[in-house]
């Protein structure tokens with residue numbers, strides 16, 4: 612049985628006070644009815660304070676990005692061993708905003724993934740197609756290529772032990788959501804590819820991301836290959852985030 616997961620990607624939002632209020636709100640709303648593993652991914656500078664607040668809870672902590680190098684002359688970067696050191700358990704790699712705005716290639720994403728695993732972190736690997744790619748009918752080609760780059764780097768077993776988030780770029784922050792059937796089709800494809808590459812695909816948690824809200828979460832999470840969500844905008848409000856967690 613795969614435990615569902617809901618991860619909040621705060622992106623470039625918050626302040627020390629705002630982050631504290633948000634974590635407080637999440638902790639106050641936790642109860643036994645939530646079956647999901649909950650993870651929050653604040654900006655780097657709020658990781659430490661969040662770690663302290665989460666200490667006596669089961670809420671996991673993740674970062675939004677990581678350097679592919681462990682140490683050295685890489686000004687402005689944060690390494691996987693550093694993230695582990697401040698108490699992170701997870702790290703998002705290959706988010707579409709990193710791929711498109713910061714020119715991260717499939718190969719770099721693979722190296723970041725490897726660095727995270729080597730440091731004892733669980734990567735949350737994001738894959739997904741743009742609107743043009745979907746319209747051209749090459750969604751599987753794109754997602755398959757993104758997945759294969761990481762499999763080539765670390766092997767299918769390692770990838771299957773991570774978390775994979777399918778996030779169609781056209782659905783991120785746009786209010787457009789993939790229908791449960793559209794998302795399920797890509798999730799099933801990812802699981803099949805992982806299986807064919809020799810990974811333990813039945814155990815891999817596959818999250819859907821892209822405008823998940825309390826109103827659409829339950830229908831998405833009801834699909835057989837959707838094991839939870841990676842939540843952007845709606846994770847900035849404790850009530851909405853918790854409502855999504857309850858929908859797993």
Ligand code: PGA
Nearest residue numbers: 783784821822842843844
């Ligand atoms: P969104 O972002 O929920 O705001 O669409 C999702 C993501 O980018 O992870």
